[in-house]
Amino acid sequence: MLHFNRCQHLKQITQKCFSFIHAKTDKHAQLYLSRTFALAELRKSCHSIHSLVGDKNIILMGLPGAGKTTVGRIIGLKLGCCVIDVDDDILEKTWNMSVSEKLQDVGNEQFLEEEGKAVLNFSTSGSVISLTGSNPMHDTSMWHLKKNGIIVYLDVPLIDIVNRLKLMKIDRIVGQNSGTTMIDLLKFRKQYYKKWYDTRVFCEIGATPEEVADKVLNEVKRYQDVDSETFISTRHIWPKDCEQKVLTKFFSEAVIEGLASDGGLFVPEKEFPKLSCGEWKRLVGATYIERAQILLEKCIHPADIPAARLGEMIESAYGENFVCSKIAPVRHLSGNQFILELFYGPTGSFKDLSLQLMPHLFAHCIPPSCNYMILVATSGDTGSAVLNGFSNLNKNDKQRIAVATFFPENGISDFQKAQIIGSQEENGWAIGVKSNFDFCQTAIKRIFKDSDFTGFLTVEYGTILSSANSINWGRLLPQVVYHASAYLDLVSQGFISFGSPVDVCIPTGNFGNILAAVYAKMMGIPIRKFICASNENHVLTDFIKTGHYDLRERKLAQTFSPAIDILKSSNLERHLHLLANKDGQLVTKLFNQLEEQHHFQIEKNLVEKLQQDFVADWCSEGECLAAIHSTYNNSRYILDPHTAIAKVVADRMQDKTCPVIVTSTAHYSKFAPAIMKALKIQEINQTLSSRLYLLSSYNALPPLHEALLERTKQQEKIEYQVCAADEIVLKSHVEKLIQNQFM
Numbered sequence: 001m002l003h004f005n006r007c008q009h010l011k012q013i014t015q016k017c018f019s020f021i022h023a024k025t026d027k028h029a030q031l032y033l034s035r036t037f038a039l040a041e042l043r044k045s046c047h048s049i050h051s052l053v054g055d056k057n058i059i060l061m062g063l064p065g066a067g068k069t070t071v072g073r074i075i076g077l078k079l080g081c082c083v084i085d086v087d088d089d090i091l092e093k094t095w096n097m098s099v100s101e102k103l104q105d106v107g108n109e110q111f112l113e114e115e116g117k118a119v120l121n122f123s124t125s126g127s128v129i130s131l132t133g134s135n136p137m138h139d140t141s142m143w144h145l146k147k148n149g150i151i152v153y154l155d156v157p158l159i160d161i162v163n164r165l166k167l168m169k170i171d172r173i174v175g176q177n178s179g180t181t182m183i184d185l186l187k188f189r190k191q192y193y194k195k196w197y198d199t200r201v202f203c204e205i206g207a208t209p210e211e212v213a214d215k216v217l218n219e220v221k222r223y224q225d226v227d228s229e230t231f232i233s234t235r236h237i238w239p240k241d242c243e244q245k246v247l248t249k250f251f252s253e254a255v256i257e258g259l260a261s262d263g264g265l266f267v268p269e270k271e272f273p274k275l276s277c278g279e280w281k282r283l284v285g286a287t288y289i290e291r292a293q294i295l296l297e298k299c300i301h302p303a304d305i306p307a308a309r310l311g312e313m314i315e316s317a318y319g320e321n322f323v324c325s326k327i328a329p330v331r332h333l334s335g336n337q338f339i340l341e342l343f344y345g346p347t348g349s350f351k352d353l354s355l356q357l358m359p360h361l362f363a364h365c366i367p368p369s370c371n372y373m374i375l376v377a378t379s380g381d382t383g384s385a386v387l388n389g390f391s392n393l394n395k396n397d398k399q400r401i402a403v404a405t406f407f408p409e410n411g412i413s414d415f416q417k418a419q420i421i422g423s424q425e426e427n428g429w430a431i432g433v434k435s436n437f438d439f440c441q442t443a444i445k446r447i448f449k450d451s452d453f454t455g456f457l458t459v460e461y462g463t464i465l466s467s468a469n470s471i472n473w474g475r476l477l478p479q480v481v482y483h484a485s486a487y488l489d490l491v492s493q494g495f496i497s498f499g500s501p502v503d504v505c506i507p508t509g510n511f512g513n514i515l516a517a518v519y520a521k522m523m524g525i526p527i528r529k530f531i532c533a534s535n536e537n538h539v540l541t542d543f544i545k546t547g548h549y550d551l552r553e554r555k556l557a558q559t560f561s562p563a564i565d566i567l568k569s570s571n572l573e574r575h576l577h578l579l580a581n582k583d584g585q586l587v588t589k590l591f592n593q594l595e596e597q598h599h600f601q602i603e604k605n606l607v608e609k610l611q612q613d614f615v616a617d618w619c620s621e622g623e624c625l626a627a628i629h630s631t632y633n634n635s636r637y638i639l640d641p642h643t644a645i646a647k648v649v650a651d652r653m654q655d656k657t658c659p660v661i662v663t664s665t666a667h668y669s670k671f672a673p674a675i676m677k678a679l680k681i682q683e684i685n686q687t688l689s690s691r692l693y694l695l696s697s698y699n700a701l702p703p704l705h706e707a708l709l710e711r712t713k714q715q716e717k718i719e720y721q722v723c724a725a726d727e728i729v730l731k732s733h734v735e736k737l738i739q740n741q742f743m
Contacts, residue, residue, distance in 0.1 A: 055125040058220055059145055061193060062154035063186055064133035065164035067209050071154065072130035074213040082127040086119065086135060094118045099132070116141040123148075136192040146196065150223055152216050153197035157205045157282060158186060194311050199223045199302060202294055204278030226303040228270075231473065234577040235264030235591070236584040251304040252365035255358075255474035256372075258467035259448045264587065265574050266473045272522040273298040280524055281498055283484075284491050288327035289318050291488065292357075292481045295523065299477055305364055313364070317357035321346045321392075323706060328353060328482040330489040331701070334635055336659045337650060338495070339643070340486045341702060343667035347419060348708045349563075350513065350665040351385035354470075354478040359389045361474045362466070363397040371463040371742045373734065374403040375447065377440035378420065379509060380412040380563045381666060383430060386468045387423035402741045403428040403468070404734060406440040409722055412562045415670045415688055419711055421720045427741065431733055435725030436556045438568045441469070443727045453731055463738050470512030471570050479516035480523065486661050487525045496659060503660040505531035505650035507642040508540055509564030511571035513663065518575065518613075528658055530614050533649035535559045538618035539567050545616060547607035549590075550599040560624055560641040560674040563665065568594075576602070579609050619648040627651075628668075628678035637701045638675060640668040667705045669695060688712040 058075065060068040069085050076083030084090070087099050095102050095118075103111050116138030125148060136142055145151070162182065199219045203212055222228065230248035239246065246269075249257070254266040275283075275298070283291050292314045297307050305313075318327050324344035331339045345352020366372055376386045383405035390403045407420055409432035420430045433440050447453060448465060457463050470476045483504065491498050504527055506514040514530055521527040534541040536557045543549045549572075556567055577587050590600040602610075619627075627644040631637055639647055643664040654660045668675050672691035676683050681694065689712035696704040723729045 055148070057125060057127050057129050057145070057149035058216070059129045059131060059149040059151045060154060060216070061131050061136055061151050061197060062133070062156060063158075063161050063189060063193075065161040065168065066133075066154040066156040067164075067212060068130040068154060070209045071213045071216060072128045074209055075216055076128045078213065078217065079128070082124070083130070084124060084127050085130045086132050087130075090122050091115060091118055091132070094121075112138055120144050133189065136196050137189075142196050146198075150220055151196050151198045152219060153193055153200045154203060154212065154216075155200050156203045156207075156212075158183065160203075160205060160207075161186060195308055197307055200294075200297060200307060202279055202282070204276065204282060207278070223302055226301065229301045230269045231266040232269045232582075232584075233260035233262050233264035234267055234573050234584060235260065235262045235588040236582075237588070238582075238584065251300055251473070255362055255365045255472065256464075256466060258469075258472040259445065261449075262588075263445070263449055263591075264584070265471050265570070265577075267574055267577060267582075272519055274522070275524045277498065277524075280488070284488050284498065286488075288481075288485055289314055291485050292318065292478070295481050295484060296477070298523075299480075305361065309364065313357060313360040316392075317360060321356060322352075326489075328485055330486050330493070330661065331637075332493075332495070333631075333637065333662070336654070336656060337647075338486075338490065338659060338661050339637075340482065340661050340663045342482060342663065342665055343640075343702070343705065345385070346388050346707050347381065347384040347423070348667040348670055348705050349381035349385060350479075350482075350663070351381045352388075353482050354475050355382075355385040355389035355468065356392070357389075357478045358468060358472070358475045359393055359397075359401075362468075363393055363401060365474075366401070368400075369462075370458075371400045371461070371738075372402070373457075373463050373465050373738055373741075374401065374468045375444045375465055375734065376403065376405045376468050377437060377444050378405050378407045378412075379437040379566055380407070380416040381670075382469065383407050383420040384416070384423040387420070387425060387428040387430070390428055390468075391423070391425040393427075398425075398427045400742075401427065402737065404431060404737050405429070406431050406433050406444065406730065408432075408436045408440060409434050411436050411558060411565065413671050413673070415672060415708075415712070416562065418688060419670070419708075421718050422711055424718065424720065429737060430720045431730075432720060432722040433725055433730070434722065437566055438556060439725050441566075441568060441570065443725075443730050444469075445471075446727055447731060447734070450731075457735070457738060461735075461738050461742055463742055465734075469570070470510055476512055476516060476571070477519075479513060480519045483517040483520035483527075484523065484525050487520075487527075490659065490661070499526060501526045501528035501658055503527070503529040503531055503650075503654060503658050504663065505533055505646045505653070505660055506663040507561065507564050507646045507665055508532045508534060509537070509566035509569065511540065511569045511575065513665065515571045515575055518578075531646075531649060531653050531660070532614060532616035533646040534616065534618035535561045535564055535624070535645050536618065536620060537565050537567055540569055540572070541616040541618045543572075544610060544614050547602045547604070547610070548599065549594060549601075551594070552598045559621060560671065561645050563642055564645070576606075579606050615653050617649045617652055619645045623648050625674070625678040628675060629680070632679060632698075632700060635701075636699075638668045638679075638695070638698075640664065640666045641671050641674050642666055644678075667702070667708060669705055669708050 060072050062068050072083050091099055112134060119141035201215045201219050230250060231254040232248055248269055260266055293311050322344045329341050331341060333339050342350035342353055345356060376382060386403055386405055424430055454465055468475055487502060490496050504517050508514045514532055517527060517530055532540055532544055536559055551567055556565060559565055573587060573591060580586050593600045624641055624644045627648045628639050631639050646662045650660050650662050669692050672695060692709050692712060723733055
């Protein structure tokens with residue numbers, strides 16, 4: 001359900017933009033998305049105490065040996081309902097022979113067809129059904145079952161499956177031909193399971209049937225409780241009257257709206273889901289895509305994005321568009337220091353890790369009848385990553401979602417500027433602003449809060465504004481995955497054992513990257529200290545050391561690390577909300593004071609709480625270049641300037657007793673002039689591509705990013721717009737872009 005309260009012309013909005021949806025207008029207009037109808041259907045089946053899901057069936061799906069029959073019986077006893085085993089109660093009774101005899105009699109293909117027909121002739125309600133391992137390979141019968149059931153995937157470790165099949169003396173299953181090993185076939189089968197499940201039970205190694213049954217019941221409860229995972233604004237003030245309803249949003253609404261109507265940022269109303277030690281250990285040997293699927297399924301309710309659809313999005317986001325198959329690998333640098341390399345995406349920065357996925361989340365969540373204009377402020381890397389990510393949507397989605405990126409005209413590197421301009425597509429544009437990033441970010445926030453302007457755009461053009469900066473929850477959430485993945489890689493590579501603490505050192509400007517690491521810790525990753533690394537714009541370092549956020553008489557310095565040339569750190573608001581136990585009144589007071597008086601001071605107890613987990617320092621321009629030079633000499637590894645900032649601070653703050661993961665946020669080739677200066681390479685009127693070829697001749701790590709090199713070759717004279725640092729001018733540009741794109 002999407003609440004719009006920014007515009008006075010509510011009836012016109014609903015008629016023009018949502019005519020197909022029944023809209024209720026009272027004090028606030030409520031516009032119901034198509035998702036709402038699905039939620040209503042879920043609610044209808046969720047009121048029976050007897051069977052947990054009313055007339056719906058709980059359908060257990062998994063590999064042969066996953067324990068579906070045993071777990072099904074336990075659940076049936078707990079709920080007092082009928083238990084049906086497809087093998088024993090349907091197939092063998094239909095065929096008057098055992099399943100193994102039937103398989104031997106008719107062969108693989110005919111067996112699947114006859115198995116499917118038998119299931120199609122079967123119907124029940126309010127029961128627990130244990131499928132065969134091969135049922136999911138027959139589409140028609142699975143659709144038949146899915147219509148009246150919640151399909152629960154028992155995701156059991158392969159090692160447990162193989163051991164159980166050996167004990168059961170099963171050496172052949174449906175689909176296994178000569179020359180195919182059991183392990184290969186089991187892995188092959190998984191592609192069928194991921195098409196069908198509504199919710200997954202991620203089982204630990206050696207979990208008992210009773211433990212799995214309890215997990216199934218918890219997952220079914222979560223699936224049916226569509227109102228349980230909601231979001232509030234960081235500036236939400238809790239009502240004194242306990243009976244007064246709290247204004248909350250679903251995940252899909254938080255993604256669509258981006259910024260809360262009160263100017264705050266959306267955060268989960270409840271705690272982050274926490275994985276058990278056993279669940280984390282299962283992910284040690286998993287791929288990045290597998291890790292992302294497990295973690296994001298736990299953070300996104302299936303009523304917002306079905307698990308199977310979410311899996312498709314993740315596979316699309318982290319596929320061939322990344323030049324490294326590991327997506328976000330960890331490299332040992334020296335001693336107890338490790339580099340988390342986040343620059344293998346199509347635009348060569350850590351922003352790709354979220355912005356290859358976020359557009360798919362956004363496109364899924366929006367209603368089909370409205371157009372959306374995404375406004376983005378960029379300090380360098382976000383702009384090209386957003387433009388690239390949204391250009392990868394399908395044709396229909398690109399026709400209703402457009403992107404405008406605003407960047408400081410003279411505040412980013414030449415390569416970043418060329419990359420942003422060159423990333424413009426039919427649904428995305430770059431606009432240079434004659435000011436700095438802080439102006440761009442503040443102006444966009446003000447535009448979002450201007451209800452007259454946003455209401456006018458909605459009524460006049462049927463277009464709603466949203467964001468793709470890290471103020472948007474859909475942009476921030478995927479970043480949690482790579483921090484968790486980095487720790488798991490250290491365990492996988494044998495540098496640490498699971499449970500051993502690590503520190504993380506992150507070059508920080510807008511606080512989103514380091515906040516994602518905080519969320520990873522909340523999910524169970526044992527991070528000891530968060531080391532905040534600043535450049536000469538060290539407002540965050542000063543704040544962490546003193547609790548005083550002071551912008552008075554502080555000028556923004558342009559540095560070699562432009563992505564953290566930021567003074568107003570948006571995501572700090574989310575962390576302060578967390579520290580203050582969700583005290584929205586305090587957060588509102590602090591950030592209103594920052595807006596009006598350009599500073600605020602938090603109380604001593606909050607400073608102490610902050611400093612329990614955070615330490616911070618900053619690095620000068622000279623120290624940054626020196627770190628690039630010394631790291632190359634010692635390790636033949638080239639750091640980009642942002643990573644060099646983190647390396648300097650990590651060297652200074654690390655106590656050597658604990659491994660530290662230094663987050664590398666961009667490929668060095670995006671900052672070739674700074675790298676050449678650091679390595680004392682003479683530069684004589686070179687083009688962007690010739691600089692990259694020159695740097696590649698040094699045969700250093702990491703290797704040259706081919707996608708970035710290709711981008712430099714394409715850089716001809718590409719037109720883009722430049723505007724004055726005036727909010728009214730920005731609004732005018734936004735309106736013209738909307739007219740050109742959607743009218």
